[in-house]
Amino acid sequence: MSLEESFKSLSLDYLNLLINGQAFSDVTFSVEGHLIHAHRCILAARSLFFRKFFCGPDPPLAISEHPIRISSPSSNSQKHEPRPTCGERGCWHTHCTSAVDLALDTLSAARSFGVEQLALLTQKQLASMVEKASIEDVMKVLMASRKQDMHQLWTTCSHLVAKSGLPPEILAKHLPIDIIAKIEEIRLKSSIARHSLAPHQHHHHQHHLHFDLEDQKIRRMRRALDSSDVELVKLMVMGEGLNLDEALALHYGVENCSREVVKALLELGAADVNYPAGPAGKTPLHVAAEMVCPDMVAVLLDHHADPNVRTVDGITPLDILRSLTSDFLFKGAVPGLSHIEPNKLRLCLELVQSAAFVISREAGGNGGAAIYPPMNSEVNNNMVSLSLDSREAMNRHGSQGSCDSPMYSHDF
Structure with a gap:
């Protein structure tokens, strides 16, 4: 038997013991009224928190008659309202608000209990999610990355917020003043970098930058409409100068969204209901x-x-x-x-x-x-x-x- 086959056989044997749960469990947790049977050596191997917990001066008995009750650090703070689940029909939950919230909760628990591999995987997942998430969710991840000193995630999110074009007065509704100052600093550096280009490069770069930014706006607008988030589209119109007609917002809404979304778009008063699209000029x-x-x-x-x-x-x-x-x-x-x-x-x-x-x-x-x-x-x-x-x-x-x-x- 090869070494790879030996490891596979060992992991399957362990899996069978885990599936049998209660029979071989040496510790039991009570989580919101439900009993969960676990194994101390596996918990200690994967989590620094549990390694210290089980090796402390007064370790728990090998088989607990009374379940151990451990609360996550986040629950020790103020009581949060239950998070809404995503009820959007057809949503794949890859970057919706519920998916972002779940990833943030998982990250918080992983960091709190010292499960670093899970924390790294969740950070990587969040970095991918924010590229497609709504700007409100990006700001939410930005705040979490700051609190937990996740520099790479902070950099990604802060640059996305800076590129959003939302003015400081709107950002102030979601972010503290010091973070807004950082966002403005990123914008200033970006502006200086653009103006420092050689004259023959500057016009060419500005031309492509304009279309890149417009494409980004249109993609974000469509994601917002897919999520029925017309309020975000309104923010983009007000704060970023998004042109709903040039972005073909109504055409996209009619083809892909609900009547309510199209109605809300029309009620913004920023789109021409008779705008002709493309070479054919269809309204x-x-x-x-x-x-x-x-x-x-x-x-x-x-x-x-x-x-x-x-x-x-x-x-x-x-x-x-x-x-x-x-x-x-x-x-x-x-x-x-x-x-x-x-x-x-x-x-x-x-x-x-x-x-x-x-x-x-x-x-x-x-x-x-x-x-x-x-x-x-x-x-x-x-x-x-x-x-x-x-x-x-x-x-x-x-x-x-x-x-x-x-x-x-x-x-x-």
């Missing part, structure tokens, strides 16, 4: 129409999205929905259309068509934009209110969503 409403998403269509129309705005090729959101309806009716088997739900397509078409009709009426009837007649008798001259929540509208039309409904007998 968020074009994107929502292509997705056949009534929720997004309704909230965009609520915030004055223009149903008559055209792409570079002259296509309006209404054109997209009418084309999809025609394809769905007459080419239902075409690949790529199987995901379309009749109810949603019907409602999107009705909402956009109604908005176009209302605008044309306000513009003076036939002299304005082209008038599209209402889809059925339910839509009277007053049309569908643009403030109508799409869920209510879905319920209202839910019984008429099949392909046999009168709506689908229209000539498009």
